[in-house]
Amino acid sequence: MVRRTKEEALKTRSRIMDAAVDVFFDRGVANATLNDIATRADVTRGAIYWHFKNKLDVFDALHDQLQLSFADTILSDLRNDHPHPLLQLERLCSDLLIDLENNQHKFKVLSILFFKCDYNGEMGHFLDLQNARKKQNIQLFSEYFARAKKHKHLPADVDTMIVSMALMSYVTGIVVDYLRDTNSIVMREHAPKFMRFFFKNLG
Amino acid sequence: MVRRTKEEALKTRSRIMDAAVDVFFDRGVANATLNDIATRADVTRGAIYWHFKNKLDVFDALHDQLQLSFADTILSDLRNDHPHPLLQLERLCSDLLIDLENNQHKFKVLSILFFKCDYNGEMGHFLDLQNARKKQNIQLFSEYFARAKKHKHLPADVDTMIVSMALMSYVTGIVVDYLRDTNSIVMREHAPKFMRFFFKNLG
DNA sequence: TCGAAAACAAACACGGGCGAATGTATAATC
DNA sequence: GATTATACATTCGCCCGTGTTTGTTTTCGA
Numbered sequence: 001m002v003r004r005t006k007e008e009a010l011k012t013r014s015r016i017m018d019a020a021v022d023v024f025f026d027r028g029v030a031n032a033t034l035n036d037i038a039t040r041a042d043v044t045r046g047a048i049y050w051h052f053k054n055k056l057d058v059f060d061a062l063h064d065q066l067q068l069s070f071a072d073t074i075l076s077d078l079r080n081d082h083p084h085p086l087l088q089l090e091r092l093c094s095d096l097l098i099d100l101e102n103n104q105h106k107f108k109v110l111s112i113l114f115f116k117c118d119y120n121g122e123m124g125h126f127l128d129l130q131n132a133r134k135k136q137n138i139q140l141f142s143e144y145f146a147r148a149k150k151h152k153h154l155p156a157d158v159d160t161m162i163v164s165m166a167l168m169s170y171v172t173g174i175v176v177d178y179l180r181d182t183n184s185i186v187m188r189e190h191a192p193k194f195m196r197f198f199f200k201n202l203g
Numbered sequence: 204m205v206r207r208t209k210e211e212a213l214k215t216r217s218r219i220m221d222a223a224v225d226v227f228f229d230r231g232v233a234n235a236t237l238n239d240i241a242t243r244a245d246v247t248r249g250a251i252y253w254h255f256k257n258k259l260d261v262f263d264a265l266h267d268q269l270q271l272s273f274a275d276t277i278l279s280d281l282r283n284d285h286p287h288p289l290l291q292l293e294r295l296c297s298d299l300l301i302d303l304e305n306n307q308h309k310f311k312v313l314s315i316l317f318f319k320c321d322y323n324g325e326m327g328h329f330l331d332l333q334n335a336r337k338k339q340n341i342q343l344f345s346e347y348f349a350r351a352k353k354h355k356h357l358p359a360d361v362d363t364m365i366v367s368m369a370l371m372s373y374v375t376g377i378v379v380d381y382l383r384d385t386n387s388i389v390m391r392e393h394a395p396k397f398m399r400f401f402f403k404n405l406g
Numbered sequence: 407t408c409g410a411a412a413a414c415a416a417a418c419a420c421g422g423g424c425g426a427a428t429g430t431a432t433a434a435t436c
Numbered sequence: 437g438a439t440t441a442t443a444c445a446t447t448c449g450c451c452c453g454t455g456t457t458t459g460t461t462t463t464c465g466a
Contacts, residue, residue, distance in 0.1 A: 004443060005433065012443080028323030030233030033423065046445050049425080115330065118319045120231030127318065131384040162393070165380075166400055170369075173376025177368075181334040185368075193362075194369055201404030207413060208463070215413080236453065249415050252455080 013051045016041045017065075020058045025108045029059060029117035056122055063126055066109045067133050070096075074140050085147035086154065090199045093171055097191035100178060111179045138164045153203055163202070170198055216254045218244045220268075223261045228311045232262060232320035259325055266329055269312045270336050273299075277343050288350035289357065293402045296374055300394035303381060314382050341367045356406060366405070373401055 004012065019041035023032045034055055038045045052058045073096065082088035100107050119127045141164035148154040174194055178185045207215065222244035226235045237258055241248045255261045276299065285291035303310050322330045344367035351357040377397055381388045 006442090009443060026323065028233065028321030028326070030231065030321055031323055035423075044445050045424090047443075050442090050444060054425080114317075116321045116323060118231030118233055118321055120229065120234055120319060123231070127383055131387070134380070134384070135387070159396075162396055162400070165388075165393075166373075166397055169376035169380045169397070170373050171376065172379055173372035173374065176375055176379060177337070177372045180330055181337070184334070184338070190365070190368075193365055194372070197365070197369055209412085212413060238453075247415050248454090250413075253412090253414060257455080 009051075012041075012043060012047060016043065016048055016051060017058065017061055021062060021105065021108050021112070024059070024062075024112045024116055029055075029112065029123075059117070059123075059126075062109055063113070063129065066106065066113070067129065069106075071133065071136065071140075074137060078140060078143060083151070084153065084203075085144045085151065086199055086203045089141065089144040089167075090195045090203075093167070094191045094195045097171070097174060097178075097194075098187045100175065101187040107179070110175065114176055114179055134168060138168050141167055148202075158202075167198065170194075212254075215244075215246060215250060219246065219251055219254060220261065220264055224265060224308065224311050224315070227262070227265075227315045227319055232258075232315065232326075262320070262326075262329075265312055266316070266332065269309065269316070270332065272309075274336065274339065274343075277340060281343060281346060286354070287356065287406075288347045288354065289402055289406045292344065292347040292370075293398045293406075296370070297394045297398045300374070300377060300381070300397075301390045303378065304390040310382070313378065317379055317382055337371060341371050344370055351405075361405075370401065373397075 016037060020032075020037045023036045023040055027033075027036060032055070034045050034048050037055075037058070038048055041047075048058070052061070074092065077088070077092050080088070100110070113126075113130075117123060138161075142160045145154060145158070145160040145163055149156055149158070149160070174185070174191070178187065219240065223235075223240050226239045226243055230236075230239065235258070237248050237251055240261070241251055244250075251261070255264070277295065280291070280295050283291070303313070316329075316333075320326060341364075345363045348357060348361070348363040348366055352359055352361070352363070377388070377394070381390065
């Protein structure tokens with residue numbers, strides 16, 4: 001009806017994204033209608049088509065946002081030169097898991113990525129993005145282990161790449177299992193145990 | 204065109220299911236058309252509606268088939284009274300992972316379950332089924348650890364439930380990471396290493 | 407051997423979502 | 437203060453998939 005100021009337009013855009021998270025979470029990406037999102041965001045489909053190219057473009061925005069958020073967390077943690085890198089990484093993973101319990105937004109977006117969308121055709125591209133990020137994160141993990149070797153906390157003959165991949169899979173699995181059944185795991189209680197179990201035979 | 208004999212009808216049914224696997228894998232469950240499946244199976248939509256209620260019913264059949272297959276494998280392995288349960292379980296998990304590399308059908312179906320369908324609305328039911336199976340499998344895992352305790356291979360104070368859950372998440376994570384990027388992991392080579400790493404600090 | 411039901415094929419009606427085109431009122435710009 | 441670009445709302449036409457129904461042929465059972 002009325003043209004908004006630039007600032008308000010940005011708010012509209014993020015309102016659409018937030019609405020998309022809810023709708024994707026409730027109805028699934030493929031089943032979600034642009035009209036569903038528009039209604040939830042209190043706008044019309046026209047508004048969505050102004051800010052985004054189409055539904056995939058909305059999804060892309062959400063995807064990007066989360067991916068960057070994770071990489072940032074790890075990178076900023078790596079800047080901190082902890083005296084015991086293994087404990088540092090153990091703590092990081094544990095915190096990352098526990099955060100899922102508190103951060104409703106991350107919980108929903110991750111649920112969408114794992115259980116509310118099918119990566120076929122045009123969506124397949126996002127699997128490639130996730131893989132690229134995964135490799136990157138594995139690389140970051142191995143940096144912790146490399147530091148641990150320097151501190152003599154870890155035998156020099158340990159294959160840091162395998163351990164990093166194992167840790168990545170381990171965390172991924174815990175996340176998947178948690179998202180699939182929230183009731184089966186209480187992160188605040190279990191995450192430290194799970195992580196301790198993994199790092200026990202390293203440190 | 205012509206009515207088939209009962210035996211041929213069963214073949215038609217399984218042809219439809221096989222075609223569904225291919226189509227779901229290629230286009231995703233939500234995006235897959237019953238006509239796509241019919242074409243791939245060399246029948247018409249009428250045939251599908253004869254054998255199944257609708258697309259979800261086809262999916263349900265595939266889902267059931269795989270779920271049962273996994274539980275069977277573990278159960279039959281448990282009947283074998285191995286002198287070293289930890290090694291037995293390590294070997295079982297390793298074999299289960301390596302099988303993904305050889306068994307194209309399981310690979311595709313698991314890919315569908317993890318990356319080619321969104322569990323919204325009516326599909327949400329399948330998450331419940333998966334959770335039920337997961338709990339059951341965790342229970343079966345813990346049986347191995349209980350046996351290991353009897354053999355004094357495992358300290359009595361180890362929390363078998365936590366370890367079982369951890370193992371389940373670990374395997375799940377490896378499967379997910381493998382399905383998402385087949386090239387990043389060579390199961391025949393990596394699976395034993397991953398599993399050895401997990402069981403190293405137990406046995 | 408002769409109905410009856412099985413195992414499909416073919417045709418039908420129906421809705422619903424998408425993309426684009428158009429309309430419109432205001433904010434930005436100069 | 438007039439013009440232009442912005443930020444949406446509204447409308448339109450189109451296609452595509454679904455569920456159902458009806459039709460056809462053949463096998464099975466009594």
